[in-house]
Amino acid sequence: MSTTATPPAIAEDPALADLVAQVRAAQADRQPLQICGGGSKAFYGETPRPDLRPLDVRGLRGISRHEPTELVVTVRAGTSLAELEATLAAHGQWLPFEPPHYGVDPRQGTVGGMVAAGLAGPARATAGGVRDYVLGASVLNGRGQLLSFGGQVMKNVAGYDIARLLPGSLGVLGVICEVSLKVLPMPPASCTLRFELDELASLKRLQRWGTQPLPVSASAWWNGMLVVRLAGAVAAVEAARAQFGGEEVDAPLARDFWQGLRDQRDEFFINAQQAIAVGATLWRLSVPQSAPAAELPGEHLIEWGGAQRWCVTTAPATKVREIAQRLRGHATAFRGQREPGVFAPLPGPQAEIQRRLKAEFDPDGLFNPGRLYPDL
Incomplete structure (x- = not known):
């Protein structure tokens, strides 16, 4: 770990200097802060306390460094996620974990929000999550100090x-x-297939495919239809296409489908929003890919080869979490009812680690108190 308490860049960076001044003033006033970006993920996590003062990071904009040949990009937190993705696309590169944008305006989401939320899209099960692509970061702590961790190269493993x-x-x-962030070249070939299958048959097929060296990059099942995306080398995609069978989906329609799934704009999530309006909750169950179907009332959607199960239901939180534990996973109240807590309670030792980390980085409890867990 390498840290720098007073980087000389602060004095030459008005946006950063302003944030430092706001944090130090909040520390002096004992005024807790709500870190704000584009607001596209404001729904996620516990409800912010009403007494928080906003701390807007959108002044920290711009791509600081991009070395396409090194597959690394360094970007400021207030930068639009759409801007970053467009820059990478111009060089034939992308963020393989497919971070969701959410929000009405696709330019709304920011890079800082992407990292802080840690959410990934359809390719998560095969490409990895946000954490797998973070090489280094600069963070402003609760003492108003700028700390730098990690580095800008993929082989940085010190500390x-x-x-x-x-x-x-x-x-x-x-x-x-x-x-x-580490970035990767876009796959040279892709193909989306669909199959009319029920939930049990889809889970069995996904489990079988998951044991084979196949270029499956994403999958989704809902309402009797399994959709699978192949991506990778041309020869590998063509061979898998011939092996799988199914009906091929036109490329523009396939692109819109995966983007809609990523950003929760497809029919399942539209139906979920309507159900939430009359008292249901959208749950995200994280379970082993080999887990059987979740016996919960309501609509279900399955992603990530079976590892992510969405369910919109009026079932009590205790029942949902009991079933998730029975499947050797956990459940998050993603949208809708937030009581008795958004995230599954942590075991005692893990909760203690969280508290110690919070105390080390933010001893006065300034940043987003209660947003992750009510007592944190």
Whole structure:
């Protein structure tokens, strides 16, 4: 781990200097802060306390460094996620974990929000998650100090991987100011297939495919239809296409489908929003790919080769979490009812680690108090 308490760049960076001043003022006033970006993921996590002062990071914009040949990009936290993806696409590169944008405006989501939420899209099961692509980061802690962790190269393995604590932390550890990410070339070939199968048959087929060296990059089952995306080398995709059978989906329609699934704009999630309006909750169950069907009432959608199960239901939270545990996983109240808590309670030792990390990075509890867990 390498840290720098007072980088000389602060004095030459008005946006960063302003954030430092706001944090130090909040520390002096004992005024807790709500870290804000584009707001596309404001729904995620516990409801923010009403007494929080907003700390807007969108002034930290721009791509600091991009070395296409090294497959690394360093970008400031307030930069639009859409801007970053467009820059990478111009060089034939992408973020393989397919971060969701959400929001009405596709330019709304920011890189900082992407890392803080730690959410990934359809390719998560095969490509990895946000944490797997974070090489380094600069973070403003609760003392108003700018700390730098990790580096800007893929082979940086010295010390503890502190930067990888940030994905999914929802801002409770500090203000993400800049992040270095590993990127990859876009796959040279892709193909989307669909099959009319029930839930049980789809799970069995996905499990079988998961044991074979096949170029399956994403899958989704809902309402009697299994959709699978193949991606990779041309020869591998063509061979798998011939082996799988099924009906091929036109490329433009396939692109819209996967983007809609990624951003929760497809029919399942539209139906979920309507159900939420009358008292249901959208749950995300993270379970082993080999887990059987979740015996819960309501609509179900399955992603990630069976590892991610969405369910919109009016079943009590205790029942949902009991079933998730029975399947050797856990459940998150993703949208809708937030009581008695969005995330599954942590075992005692893990909860203690979380508290110690919070105390180390943010001793006065300034940043997003209660957003990850009510007592954190």
